[in-house]
Amino acid sequence: MDSCLFCRIVSGAMTSSTVYQDEHVTAFRDITPQAPVHVLVVPNEHVGSINDLDDAHDAVMGRLLRTTKLVAEHEGVGESGYRLVINNGADAMQSVAHLHVHVLGGRHLGWPPG
DSSP states (O other): TTTOOHHHHHTSSOOEEEEEEEESEEEOOOOOOOOSSEEEEEEEOOOGGGOOOOGHHHHHHHHHHHHHHHHHHHHOTTTEEEEEEOSGGGGOOOSSSOOOOEOOOOOOOOSSSO
């Protein structure tokens, strides 16, 4: 999808600070980080949101979550702790209509969020 920012990043049509990429998922640094570690992990296939998932996405969602662990380890927060966030829809502040997981860490993350 040419109009999707994250699809353009995945395809290489738009530059990003890529942390990890394979045939299923891509991870890159958030341009407005909310923590010292703030990486987005996205499926390479365009999926607009959690609401668009079906049985055919089970494998890529498993890869997506396993990749968050790899990213956390690579960024040095695997042991100290990190938070995964998926915003879904306008009220949750999903700003790009492409499913993505935020990997946040590198500082104490308060609770409750938001």
